[in-house]
Amino acid sequence: xxxxxxxxxxxxxxxxxxxxxxxxxxxxxxxxxxxxxxxxxxxxxxxxxxxxxxxxxxxxxxxxxxxxxxxxxxxxxxxxxxxxxxxxxxxxxxxxxxxxxxxxxxxxxxxxxxxxxxxxxxxxxxxxxxxxxxxxxxxxxxxxxxxxxxxxxxxxxxxxxxxxxxxxxxxxxxxxxxxxxxxxxxxxxxxxxxxxxxxxxxxxxxxxxxxxxxxxxxxxxxxxxxxxxxxxxxxxxxxxxxxxxxxxxxxxxxxxxxxxxxxxxxxxxxxxxxxxxxxxxxxxxxxxxxxxxxxxxxxxxxxxxxxxxxxxxxxxxxxxxxxxxxx
Amino acid sequence: xxxxxxxxxxxxxxxxxxxxxxxxxxxxxxxxxxxxxxxxxxxxxxxxxxxxxxxxxxxxxxxxxxxxxxxxxxxxxxxxxxxxxxxxxxxxxxxxxxxxxxxxxxxxxxxxxxxxxxxxxxxxxxxxxxxxxxxxxxxxxxxxxxxxxxxxxxxxxxxxxxxxxxxxxxxxxxxxxxxxxxxxxxxxxxxxxxxxxxxxxxxxxxxxxxxxxxxxxxxxxxxxxx
Numbered sequence: 001x002x003x004x005x006x007x008x009x010x011x012x013x014x015x016x017x018x019x020x021x022x023x024x025x026x027x028x029x030x031x032x033x034x035x036x037x038x039x040x041x042x043x044x045x046x047x048x049x050x051x052x053x054x055x056x057x058x059x060x061x062x063x064x065x066x067x068x069x070x071x072x073x074x075x076x077x078x079x080x081x082x083x084x085x086x087x088x089x090x091x092x093x094x095x096x097x098x099x100x101x102x103x104x105x106x107x108x109x110x111x112x113x114x115x116x117x118x119x120x121x122x123x124x125x126x127x128x129x130x131x132x133x134x135x136x137x138x139x140x141x142x143x144x145x146x147x148x149x150x151x152x153x154x155x156x157x158x159x160x161x162x163x164x165x166x167x168x169x170x171x172x173x174x175x176x177x178x179x180x181x182x183x184x185x186x187x188x189x190x191x192x193x194x195x196x197x198x199x200x201x202x203x204x205x206x207x208x209x210x211x212x213x214x215x216x217x218x219x220x221x222x223x224x225x226x227x228x229x230x231x232x233x234x235x236x237x238x239x240x241x242x243x244x245x246x247x248x249x250x251x252x253x254x255x256x257x258x259x260x261x262x263x264x265x266x267x268x269x270x271x272x273x274x275x276x277x278x279x280x281x282x283x284x285x286x287x288x289x290x291x292x293x294x295x296x297x298x299x300x301x302x303x304x305x306x307x308x309x310x311x312x313x314x315x316x317x318x319x320x321x322x323x324x325x326x327x
Numbered sequence: 328x329x330x331x332x333x334x335x336x337x338x339x340x341x342x343x344x345x346x347x348x349x350x351x352x353x354x355x356x357x358x359x360x361x362x363x364x365x366x367x368x369x370x371x372x373x374x375x376x377x378x379x380x381x382x383x384x385x386x387x388x389x390x391x392x393x394x395x396x397x398x399x400x401x402x403x404x405x406x407x408x409x410x411x412x413x414x415x416x417x418x419x420x421x422x423x424x425x426x427x428x429x430x431x432x433x434x435x436x437x438x439x440x441x442x443x444x445x446x447x448x449x450x451x452x453x454x455x456x457x458x459x460x461x462x463x464x465x466x467x468x469x470x471x472x473x474x475x476x477x478x479x480x481x482x483x484x485x486x487x488x489x490x491x492x493x494x495x496x497x498x499x500x501x502x503x504x505x506x507x508x509x510x511x512x513x514x515x516x517x518x519x520x521x522x523x524x525x526x527x528x529x530x531x532x533x534x535x536x537x538x539x540x541x542x543x544x545x546x547x548x549x550x551x552x553x
Contacts, residue, residue, distance in 0.1 A: 019435050027435030231416050234376070235430040235477065236406035238399075325378055327369060327412055327489050
């Protein structure tokens with residue numbers, strides 16, 4: 001053997017260190033577990049700043065999540081309203097009560113009409129007095145100003161059908177105006193659809209905000225752990241090894257923010273639940289406020305965690321290269 | 328163990344840090360690297376650690392040409408190199424044990440194995456009873472020995488030291504040098520960058536001297552007969 005061959009002089013104890021694949025896999029798993037624990041410990045070590053980050057994320061997510069719940073409720077409530085679509089057919093003032101009843105009976109026999117309902121001028125006046133509180137004003141008038149009314153419930157509430165019926169009734173000489181009361185429901189639906197889109201835009205914007213918050217938090221974490229990163233790099237830590245604790249950190253911030261946002265939305269719904277149910281009762285709706293669906297409860301924290309992960313990834317790939325060993 | 332073949336390094340600012348450096352370090356040899364600050368000592372160490380890459384020429388570690396290493400492979404090269412710093416580079420948020428264990432954790436050693444190897448390394452530098460302490464509670468000499476334990480814990484074939492005795496008094500320096508001798512004796516190639524001339528004078532070893540990026544002296548006056 002050559003005089004300066006390492007083997008010639010090395011006693012048994014100085015074998016260069018080797019690791020088996022199994023050991024490395026186990027170590028890799030351990031490092032994942034340690035990174036997660038480390039991330040949680042660091043959050044616990046600086047609870048106020050961690051809480052700030054988590055709160056910002058939670059609020060940013062609670063906003064679209066809460067709006068989505070309200071919108072879902074609005075959609076459920078208004079779903080049945082199309083079924084109640086009816087035409088309010090105001091007759092000419094000179095149509096008397098008998099004629100009004102005969103017209104109502106005639107129209108009830110139309111193919112496309114389910115039933116009709118007569119509201120005489122006197123009934124209308126009574127109802128108006130009771131509901132509006134302007135009774136005294138009406139008393140002062142010489143004549144009842146309210147026209148006779150027939151409410152027509154169509155058989156088929158498909159938009160085209162109802163409008164055809166409206167045109168047909170409007171053409172009659174006794175009819176002053178046949179008004180489709182479903183228009184505002186349709187508008188409401190359109191508004192709800194718009195709301196859906198707005199929530200989409202809002203979610204996109206606020207998700208970006210969550211990512212940026214995490215980017216900033218992780219950037220500061222990298223800055224404060226600069227020495228550790230340098231040492232890890234010097235003793236042969238791979239980029240993955242360096243990155244891992246920060247990625248877990250980002251995920252934890254996101255996940256915690258997601259969970260907290262559920263709590264915020266839940267609290268807000270509980271707070272609003274009473275008044276909203278009362279309001280719905282006033283509209284004779286049997287619907288009561290429904291909360292978040294189980295899938296939302298499951299998906300929101302994971303979605304938020306993913307955003308955190310993304311933020312951490314961006315921060316790490318942007319800033320980890322800046323930290324290089326120097327001597 | 329290490330071979331420099333006509334290695335030059337020019338930094339982007341135009342400064343030539345190293346010019347056509349040739350030398351070879353065999354296993355089991357302790358070598359001093361000296362020169363004024365700015366002479367290129369740090370750059371030379373950085374090339375071995377692949378913190379920098381040469382502008383020209385080739386650096387070999389264990390016969391492997393570093394020019395063929397991708398960025399991804401750099402960590403695996405560094406696992407073969409123990410690095411001792413002047414300022415120790417210890418982490419004060421964890422115990423002495425955890426500091427020394429770091430290279431093993433990174434390399435993926437089994438837990439039980441880590442305990443054994445860390446204690447062996449700490450025993451070697453005489454700090455076995457301090458494993459649970461935070462390094463901040465240790466003296467400068469002890470901190471340096473923790474740094475050395477960390478550098479050798481995974482038994483690298485190559486040990487680099489950058490001013491390892493810079494902040495230590497002569498007695499402590501001698502202790503540290505004794506450790507380096509021991510590692511060289513078991514086959515480790517040891518390269519010590521220093522401008523501590525008294526340290527060099529006390530130990531007659533091969534001496535590489537740099538001036539303005541050139542290797543102006545390669546003294547073969549060591550006592551290992553390399």
